[in-house]
Amino acid sequence: MCDTGQCGWCECEVDGRPSVRSCQVPVRDGLVVRSEHAWPSADRDLLGLLDAGSRLVPPTFYHHRFLRPRRLRQRYLDVIRGFGGRGRLPVTRPSKARSRVARDLEVGVLVVGAGRSGLAAAEDAAGRGARVMLLEPVPGRARPRHPDIRFLEGAAAVGWYDGVVTAIDDSTLWSIRADAVIAATGTYERIPTVRGADRPGVMGARRLVDLVERHQVLSGERALLVGDASDLEAAAGVLREAGADVVERVPTPSLRRVLGRREVTGAVVIDDDGAARRLDVDLVVVGDRTPNLDLVLAAGAAVQWRDGVLVPVLDETGRSSVPALSVVGSATGHGKHAAPMVAAARALVCFCEDVHADEIRAQVSGGYGDPELVKRRTGALTGPCQGKYCLQAFCAVLADAAGADAITAGSMQGAPTTARPPLRPIRLGDLVATEETVEA
Amino acid sequence: MTLPPTADIVIIGAGIAGLGAARELEARGAGRIVVVERDYPGAGATGRNVARIRRMQLTEELSRVAMACQDKYERMGGELGSNVLFYRLGYAWILYEQDEVERMRDVVAMHERLGIRSALLSPDETLHHLPVFTGGDPVAGSVLSDDAIVHHDAVVWAHLDHLGSSVSVHPHTNVTSIERDGSRVRAVVTDRGRIEAPIVLNATDGWSTQVNAMADVRMPNRPRRREVLVTAPLRRTIEAAVTFYRPAEGWFNQTLRGEVVMGAVDPDEPVGVNQGSSWAFLRRTAELMTRKAPALRDVTVIRQWAGMYDITPDHQPIVGPTTQLEGWWQAVGWSGRGMLLAPFLTELLAEHLVSGKAPEMLRMFLPDRFSPTTEAEGGQADYYARYSPGGASASG
Numbered sequence: 001m002c003d004t005g006q007c008g009w010c011e012c013e014v015d016g017r018p019s020v021r022s023c024q025v026p027v028r029d030g031l032v033v034r035s036e037h038a039w040p041s042a043d044r045d046l047l048g049l050l051d052a053g054s055r056l057v058p059p060t061f062y063h064h065r066f067l068r069p070r071r072l073r074q075r076y077l078d079v080i081r082g083f084g085g086r087g088r089l090p091v092t093r094p095s096k097a098r099s100r101v102a103r104d105l106e107v108g109v110l111v112v113g114a115g116r117s118g119l120a121a122a123e124d125a126a127g128r129g130a131r132v133m134l135l136e137p138v139p140g141r142a143r144p145r146h147p148d149i150r151f152l153e154g155a156a157a158v159g160w161y162d163g164v165v166t167a168i169d170d171s172t173l174w175s176i177r178a179d180a181v182i183a184a185t186g187t188y189e190r191i192p193t194v195r196g197a198d199r200p201g202v203m204g205a206r207r208l209v210d211l212v213e214r215h216q217v218l219s220g221e222r223a224l225l226v227g228d229a230s231d232l233e234a235a236a237g238v239l240r241e242a243g244a245d246v247v248e249r250v251p252t253p254s255l256r257r258v259l260g261r262r263e264v265t266g267a268v269v270i271d272d273d274g275a276a277r278r279l280d281v282d283l284v285v286v287g288d289r290t291p292n293l294d295l296v297l298a299a300g301a302a303v304q305w306r307d308g309v310l311v312p313v314l315d316e317t318g319r320s321s322v323p324a325l326s327v328v329g330s331a332t333g334h335g336k337h338a339a340p341m342v343a344a345a346r347a348l349v350c351f352c353e354d355v356h357a358d359e360i361r362a363q364v365s366g367g368y369g370d371p372e373l374v375k376r377r378t379g380a381l382t383g384p385c386q387g388k389y390c391l392q393a394f395c396a397v398l399a400d401a402a403g404a405d406a407i408t409a410g411s412m413q414g415a416p417t418t419a420r421p422p423l424r425p426i427r428l429g430d431l432v433a434t435e436e437t438v439e440a
Numbered sequence: 441m442t443l444p445p446t447a448d449i450v451i452i453g454a455g456i457a458g459l460g461a462a463r464e465l466e467a468r469g470a471g472r473i474v475v476v477e478r479d480y481p482g483a484g485a486t487g488r489n490v491a492r493i494r495r496m497q498l499t500e501e502l503s504r505v506a507m508a509c510q511d512k513y514e515r516m517g518g519e520l521g522s523n524v525l526f527y528r529l530g531y532a533w534i535l536y537e538q539d540e541v542e543r544m545r546d547v548v549a550m551h552e553r554l555g556i557r558s559a560l561l562s563p564d565e566t567l568h569h570l571p572v573f574t575g576g577d578p579v580a581g582s583v584l585s586d587d588a589i590v591h592h593d594a595v596v597w598a599h600l601d602h603l604g605s606s607v608s609v610h611p612h613t614n615v616t617s618i619e620r621d622g623s624r625v626r627a628v629v630t631d632r633g634r635i636e637a638p639i640v641l642n643a644t645d646g647w648s649t650q651v652n653a654m655a656d657v658r659m660p661n662r663p664r665r666r667e668v669l670v671t672a673p674l675r676r677t678i679e680a681a682v683t684f685y686r687p688a689e690g691w692f693n694q695t696l697r698g699e700v701v702m703g704a705v706d707p708d709e710p711v712g713v714n715q716g717s718s719w720a721f722l723r724r725t726a727e728l729m730t731r732k733a734p735a736l737r738d739v740t741v742i743r744q745w746a747g748m749y750d751i752t753p754d755h756q757p758i759v760g761p762t763t764q765l766e767g768w769w770q771a772v773g774w775s776g777r778g779m780l781l782a783p784f785l786t787e788l789l790a791e792h793l794v795s796g797k798a799p800e801m802l803r804m805f806l807p808d809r810f811s812p813t814t815e816a817e818g819g820q821a822d823y824y825a826r827y828s829p830g831g832a833s834a835s836g
Contacts (some may be wrong), residue, residue: 085698
């Protein structure tokens with residue numbers, strides 16, 4: 001869905017390696033890609049029946065079950081274990097060890113993210129004479145002009161450990177200690193919390209543009225645009241140019257349901273007069289975005305629920321509750337952002353772990369409304385995306401069911417749940433360095 | 441929920457020790473019990489472990505205790521009416537040195553005498569059962585048993601759901617001081633009010649040194665961080681929970697969800713309350729595990745976290761009353777075995793509290809085996825060094 005390697009919903013077995021985020025793998029001759037989530041195959045997926053029965057197996061389905069008869073307890077769990085897991089570990093054919101370097105260094109200002117705001121912050125700090133380092137995970141996205149900016153292209157920040165930001169690229173494990181860290185980490189798509197939003201054919205506006213312009217891939221012909229973000233203008237232009245129909249554009253709260261079992265085959269929208277209409281579309285393009293809080297949460301900086309969006313708590317200079325960390329640009333959540341949404345009962349909130357809105361509400365009414373307990377009891381926030389794509393929706397449901405205070409009231413850190421590094425998935429083999437260097 | 445002004449028993453800490461004690465005390469009609477917890481139930485070591493329920497221990501005395509502990513878990517689901525996901529995953533000590541193998545012959549013979557199903561495997565048998573070690577550091581052998589894992593969170597909820605009306609649990613309630621009345625404990629003061637009670641149980645494990653200090657009780661247990669990483673879920677692959685102690689200590693296993701959890705222990709981890717995660721841990725673990733089991737290069741780390749081991753000088757928990765302060769009970773110092781030991785040992789504690797007499801099996805864990813001047817736990821000594829050959833002594 002995200003096309004940036006963050007959501008994890010495209011994980012496949014690639015050339016025998018499990019859990020590979022396939023959106024980040026260029027296609028070439030001889031590439032062997034296998035679905036990990038389907039059985040016996042993605043085209044004829046019998047496990048899809050589990051979707052139809054999802055009401056029967058809520059996340060807490062085992063709590064009071066599978067105890068009788070006692071002699072079958074181990075067998076029940078064998079079966080449950082059989083459904084668990086996805087990728088197959090190539091036990092006797094491990095990947096070759098890669099040689100990496102670990103580098104420790106100190107800089108004055110570290111800017112994370114080279115979008116418009118990050119680039120401007122880096123140029124500004126360098127112009128004032130600071131030693132600046134700029135990290136950007138996406139190669140080719142930006143090029144700083146100031147000659148003294150040290151630009152790590154293709155390096156993704158993966159953690160904040162006691163003020164040290166770690167990052168990883170193809171050859172190096174970086175540990176960067178900076179006097180000031182500026183998070184210019186931008187936003188994530190917000191998937192509407194309606195039924196069917198997990199179907200292939202629902203995608204973010206920027207991804208759609210990217211796929212068409214960079215890869216000449218368009219995965220539908222009749223598009224519904226959802227939201228009022230400016231990204232949708234660009235998406236509409238690209239769609240028309242590629243010969244696709246823009247069937248309609250609706251505000252986010254009007255979207256009630258996405259239809260289709262295996263892929264998008266339609267959508268239901270509600271008009272101002274309350275009447276429901278079915279649209280014949282095969283593409284649902286969403287424009288809403290919410291702040292990327294990964295680094296903020298990892299640093300333990302406070303966040304707050306404001307106008308239906310979780311945003312960092314910042315002073316007038318953009319400084320967070322952790323003095324070394326500032327936030328700039330769209331990651332602050334200031335300015336125009338997504339319209340608040342109230343999730344429908346059977347809307348998926350956590351796509352990774354298949355958690356529906358009513359299952360979160362059931363925890364609140366059952367006396368387990370502490371976000372840490374909701375997380376543990378439902379599994380929400382714990383899947384491959386680690387909450388990147390569901391934290392906002394999770395908080396929205398919680399706020400609706402238990403009040404906005406419930407989001408951070410129980411927390412000792414001013415966040416809904418404890419942040420867990422790393423910020424991105426990392427192959428264990430990529431964490432092995434064969435050489436160490438420390439730069440003065 | 442407001443805090444009552446008085447109670448018969450106040451339990452500090454809603455982890456497995458505090459909740460286990462609450463359940464057992466309630467079952468014995470011990471009166472009105474109030475449990476106070478600084479965070480959410482299970483927020484400390486109870487929610488930060490991998491819940492291995494292992495009978496096979498290095499000494500006979502400990503193995504006997506561990507057998508009773510595992511039996512308790514096997515019955516727990518039925519008794520509490522909630523599934524705690526007790527599952528016989530299997531358990532293996534991987535051995536890398538020949539003297540370890542020699543030593544384990546005696547240990548396995550002792551297990552057989554007790555009725556614990558363990559076996560000493562050759563290097564080939566080890567790789568056959570655990571092919572994940574193929575191509576890694578050469579193994580000298582292994583000890584394999586049919587030991588179990590549970591789901592630690594499910595254990596917490598099973599207890600919470602089961603507790604009756606004589607127990608109230610108060611999360612997000614922080615203890616700020618303990619009032620003494622001469623040689624007796626009088627009250628627990630929290631940021632949400634004061635509760636007077638003749639009996640107070642300190643069940644705070646990693647925080648127990650701080651809580652004991654409020655009551656002016658001195659114990660030699662000290663907390664140290666232990667870290668864990670979790671991978672993306674994989675199909676069923678690794679058919680045992682694995683641990684190796686020498687030459688470096690580390691462990692891994694697959695959960696029922698298919699994730700691999702693992703950790704390499706830092707022998708120099710300093711004393712202190714610390715639940716933060718470190719980059720050094722990720723690198724240390726990656727280096728050690730990919731050397732032992734090269735296939736693990738291909739697993740994907742998605743999350744890491746840390747909990748605490750509250751370690752005593754003899755690495756056995758501190759369970760029972762103390763002569764240092766009348767009415768002050770402890771269930772702390774679990775030394776990394778709280779999930780295994782606490783449900784059974786808090787049953788013995790409840791028995792002791794209600795009957796006034798310490799059950800035989802509780803004796804080795806009583807707090808007064810340490811004096812107020814016992815030197816605090818010094819460091820993470822070699823695991824085996826604490827156990828004499830043949831497994832005759834548990835406390836040495």
